[in-house]
Amino acid sequence: MKKFSCILLSLFLVVSIFAVVASAENITYEQWQEYYTTCDNTKIMLTPGADETQMNFCWHSVRDKDNSKPVIKLSKNKDMSDCAEFKGYSTFSDLPEQRVNNVTVTSLEENTTYYYTYGTEQVQSEAETFRTNSFDSFKFLYISDAQPSYKDDLTERAFKWNRTLESAFNSNDDISFIVNAGDVTNYGKPTEEWTAFLSPEYLRSYPMAATQGNHDKKGTTYKYYFNNPNVYLGFAPTVYGNGYYFTYGDVLFVMINSMKINIFDNYKLIKKAVEENPDTKWRVAVMHYDVYGTGHHAIQDDVIAAKRSIVPVLESYDFDIALTGHDHIYGRSYFMEDDKVVETEGYDSGSVTDPEGIIYFTQTASSGNTRAETYDFEWLGKTVLSENDCYSTIEITDEGQLKLVSVDSITGEAIDTFTITKTDFTFEEKKMENGYIGEMLEPLMGEYFVIYKVIYQIFTFSWLFNF
Numbered sequence: 460m461k462k463f464s465c466i467l468l469s470l471f472l473v474v475s476i477f478a479v480v481a482s483a484e485n486i487t488y489e490q491w492q493e494y495y496t497t498c499d500n501t502k503i504m505l506t507p508g509a510d511e512t513q514m515n516f517c518w519h520s521v522r523d524k525d526n527s528k529p530v531i532k533l534s535k536n537k538d539m540s541d542c543a544e545f546k547g548y549s550t551f552s553d554l555p556e557q558r559v560n561n562v563t564v565t566s567l568e569e570n571t572t573y574y575y576t577y578g579t580e581q582v583q584s585e586a587e588t589f590r591t592n593s594f595d596s597f598k599f600l601y602i603s604d605a606q607p608s609y610k611d612d613l614t615e616r617a618f619k620w621n622r623t624l625e626s627a628f629n630s631n632d633d634i635s636f637i638v639n640a641g642d643v644t645n646y647g648k649p650t651e652e653w654t655a656f657l658s659p660e661y662l663r664s665y666p667m668a669a670t671q672g673n674h675d676k677k678g679t680t681y682k683y684y685f686n687n688p689n690v691y692l693g694f695a696p697t698v699y700g701n702g703y704y705f706t707y708g709d710v711l712f713v714m715i716n717s718m719k720i721n722i723f724d725n726y727k728l729i730k731k732a733v734e735e736n737p738d739t740k741w742r743v744a745v746m747h748y749d750v751y752g753t754g755h756h757a758i759q760d761d762v763i764a765a766k767r768s769i770v771p772v773l774e775s776y777d778f779d780i781a782l783t784g785h786d787h788i789y790g791r792s793y794f795m796e797d798d799k800v801v802e803t804e805g806y807d808s809g810s811v812t813d814p815e816g817i818i819y820f821t822q823t824a825s826s827g828n829t830r831a832e833t834y835d836f837e838w839l840g841k842t843v844l845s846e847n848d849c850y851s852t853i854e855i856t857d858e859g860q861l862k863l864v865s866v867d868s869i870t871g872e873a874i875d876t877f878t879i880t881k882t883d884f885t886f887e888e889k890k891m892e893n894g895y896i897g898e899m900l901e902p903l904m905g906e907y908f909v910i911y912k913v914i915y916q917i918f919t920f921s922w923l924f925n926f
């Protein structure tokens with residue numbers, strides 16, 4: 460009887476929170492406190508699939524004698540009639556009493572509302588829902604550094620994390636997915652941090668592509684919660700997660716693990732992603748380290764190392780923008796090339812056409828853990844000092860524009876807008892003249908770089924053709 464009452468209460472609370480979301484009212488802290496008692500780490504997480512017609516699902520469940528494969532049932536009807544079944548696979552969890560379930564759903568159509576249940580063949584959850592929008596022109600949400608810590612009051616931290624999403628979704632009913640620039644949790648291990656992270660109900664309906672942050676690196680659990688597409692393990696896979704990529708419409712997203720010590724893996728990841736998707740119109744890199752960032756992290760050794768090993772590859776493949784986090788201070792760089800600022804007409808007014816170089820955005824934090832410090836880096840075109848969380852929407856239009864709007868999630872005011880218009884969609888790829896290693900060694904070796912060049916020329920036998 461007690462268990463039945465608990466289930467009824469849980470259902471009531473979930474229905475209540477949906478009612479609040481549907482009516483676009485903000486949930487109060489008292490409502491949240493009640494709802495949060497129903498949360499645990501078994502809530503399902505959606506991630507983008509390999510392209511816009513796919514969706515990936517991941518959830519923890521109790522490990523019991525039922526070893527049947529995990530199943531997602533998908534229907535266009537609320538009563539789940541005419542549903543399709545998609546089977547996946549289970550893996551071990553970090554928790555001995557749980558298993559991790561991964562399923563991919565395919566053949567999604569645009570502008571369609573779907574209902575889904577998850578579980579096994581025998582036992583399925585209550586129906587949840589998500590909606591696809593247009594695949595040609597679409598909007599995604601860019602946030603970072605939610606990183607709930609088990610040392611904080613997690614109910615409150617989760618409330619603030621939910622508040623950022625609430626602010627974004629109340630003002631934008633046309634978001635297709637979320638991009639998270641990392642530091643998903645604070646210690647990368649405690650289960651209660653995942654309970655806090657997974658608690659917003661928005662995550663049942665909006666897929667999230669998250670890259671790993673240095674805080675996720677403290678543990679090993681990131682990989683148990685995200686069913687990412689096209690994961691590239693490389694020569695040295697990390698225990699906390701690896702880079703991956705996906706396309707959505709005309710955009711290639713490359714999600715880079717910027718803490719990775721084996722730099723060749725990131726080089727190969729980016730190369731593979733681009734070579735398999737040469738015809739997209741936009742190339743977007745997402746990584747945690749703010750290599751042209753806004754705060755003191757941007758000049759720390761590990762971030763500079765990431766800059767030296769990743770930026771030459773992004774420039775070589777002519778990426779358009781990079782979305783980063785880490786410093787918990789919002790800002791954007793000038794367009795950068797060869798570590799120099801590229802003068803760009805329209806930059807100051809926030810609207811440029813066919814720019815040269817790459818612009819790097821740094822997102823602030825999203826659960827009340829922002830920093831407001833001033834730094835005067837030569838690459839920094841704009842920074843916004845605020846103690847409030849912030850989110851950005853990025854819209855890709857079918858008229859060749861990328862429109863970013865960044866919003867204070869407490870006041871709802873726009874703090875930055877930036878539009879890139881493209882009239883030419885060919886990528887000017889540059890071969891790295893002295894190879895990938897040479898790109899990194901040149902600034903370090905100075906005049907002695909000639910020694911490397913000679914060795915490189917001999918090694919590649921290109922000297923045979925230069926005489």
Ligand SMILES: [Fe+2]
Nearest residue numbers: 604606642785
């Ligand atoms: Fe962070």
Ligand SMILES: [Fe+2]
Nearest residue numbers: 642672673785
């Ligand atoms: Fe970080």
